[in-house]
Amino acid sequence: MRNPLDKSDKLIIANCSGFFGDRFSAAQEMVEGGPIDVLTGDYLSELTMAILFRQTLKDPTLGYVSTFLKQMEEVMGRCLDNNIKVVANAGGLNPKGLAHKLGDVAQRLGLNPKIAYIEGDNLLPRLDELQEKGEEFIHLDKGIKLKDDSAKTISANAYLGCWGIAEALKEEADIVVGGRLADAALVMGPAAWKFKWKKNDWDRLAGAAAAGHIIECSAQATGGNYSFIEEIPSYRNIGFPIAEVYSDGSSVITKHPGTGGLVSIGTVTAQLVYEIREPRYLTPDVSVRFDTIQISQESKDRVHIHGVCGEPPSDKSKVCINNLGGYRNSMTIILTGLDIEKKASILEDTIFESIGGKDRYARWDVTLTRSEKENPATNEEAFAYLKLSVMDPDPQKTADFSSGIVELALSTIPGFTATAPPSKGTPAIMHWPALVSGSHIIQKVFINGKEIPVDHVKPEPGAVVPEPVAVKIPEVPHGKTVRAPLGKVFATRSGDKGGNANLGVLAKTPRAYAFLDHFLTTRKLKELIGDMEEYEIERYEMPNLLAVNFYINGLLGDGVAASFRSDPQAKTLGEYLRAKVVEIPESILN
Secondary structure, rough: OOOOOOOOOOOEEEEOOOOOOOOHHHHHHHHHOOOEEEEEEEOOHHHHHHHHHHHHHHOOOOOOHHHHHHHHHHHHHHHHHHEEEEEEOOOOOOOHHHHHHHHHHHHHHOOOOOEEEEEOOOHHHHHHHHOOOOOOOOOOOOOOOOOHHHOOEEEEOOOEHHHHHHHHHHOOOOOOEEEEEEEEHHHHHHHHHHOOOOOOOOOHHHHHHHHHHOOOHHHHHHHOOOOHHHHHOOOEEEOOOOEEEEOOOOOOEEEEOOOOOOOOOOHHHHHHHHOOOOOOOOOOOEEEEHHHHHHEEEEEEEEEEEEEEEEEEOOEEEEEEEEEEEEEEEEEEEEOOOOHHHHHHHHHHHHHHOOOOOHOOOEEEEEOOOOOOOOOOOHHEEEEEEEEEEEEEHHHHHHHHHHHOOOOOOOOOOEEEEOOOOOEEEEEEEEEEEEEEEHHHEEEEEEEEEEEEEEEOOOOOOOOOOOOOOOOOOOOOOOOOEEEEEOOOOOEEEEOOOEEEEEEEOOHHHHHHHHHHHHHHHHHHHHHHHHOOOOOOEEEEHHHOEEEEEEEEEEEOOOOOOOOOOOOOOOHHHHHHHHEEEEEHHHHHH
16 A cells, blocks of 8 residues: 655645636635645536536537636646646537637737647537437436437537546646546546556556545535534635545545645545445546545545545446426415415416416426424514426426516415516526447547547456455444434435436444444435435445445436426435434434
């Protein structure tokens, strides 16, 4: 095992973004806060791709993350002075356009960086050709062929791996931008370049991928969104994460000194179980075995990740397809005081009758949230909320929806008021996850007038399948129990995976994990969270991380940009579970 005190072979990779809209100042903070070798930024998600598509409707030359340009204007000179490489997927739907704009910024600043951009992920112009070759782009959850869906496809981007990044850095690029580069590839690419890894160095690549997954969502690895808020020393100026990656694929997760937040086994593990499914985590370059990850606290704000094993990737690449499924509109009405259910029923019947009936729309949804209290102490404590939503291919019908509701403001229930004024609605972008043969995917690196093709990583038949790391778990604790919220003992982290959601539950000790593994079955989860009853739920155990992960199929419908749920990204699901009161053994509660 690597000596954690040996610093001679490390590559310091800092992340400055976990989504489009993350803390703008983070790029400058990471560059100026201490020594780093690479600055990365992860800006893309299914929702971001939908946002970028809307940009292109107004201006076809857009489609990239504009804030990245402004960040580079602040740090480009310092990065060049200190030989800090920049790698980001901020190109979105237009990496070439972003590269040209970066060139304009450099020229204004009197700088001359080598800028590379990576293409090959955009399959939209090739969909007909690929379908003729037998690629059916079957929806991974619904089993439907893309050609059998009536919605208009507006984007189709294959996830690209790390080797285009490595090639660009080999060509001495200072800044590398791409479109749908896989999140973990932003760390894997620089590490593969630095340490001259081969494409079949599965364990090393897997270690870098694990580090990439940890730091990709910025402060979520350094205390942000962490369940045990009492452990976080300060939420002021939380430091963004840094991965010190070593030649053997191991890493240390840390942050700049003097910043807020916390880097602990808990904060890092919470991010490891974020937006995953099974313990075999798939990337275009390697399948990472999360059930082999070994994690330990090296020192304050330094967590050591090692022992990660990898397998060859499959011969398929994931494709993020977005379809324009129509338009959606929602309005939430406040119901106050007495007779909440009767008021809700009156509103639902009256509103839909006045606008032509529910059948007028392709989809509709009505959700009543009971939050009012008996004998309320304040006006707000008397509130319940009725959310009415519709979706339809006709934008005029959805635009008329909320204005039709407002017309009834003085002629329905007492106390009628809405949480927001009427709106025209927004496009309903429906996520369509699919696979495509890797043989159809070729990354292309463009730098200094050169076009360099990078082949997709191929499977390796007969490769050794790693065994999960052996973990000794004690017997399930018994004895006296106490009724308490699950969150008194367990942390959670939840998020969206297209139309599905994941819910990771973490224990702090082996004894607590023994109880968790025994107690929180899929059946018990549905008992505790009754609104999950209708969904198919998969359950995965990761004793090496003292964690259990649940994968809830279909919870988010057609994805975050088309979901009717109040929390379309399932961010609150974990904290919802933690609030549930159950019988917990006193021995682990204390």
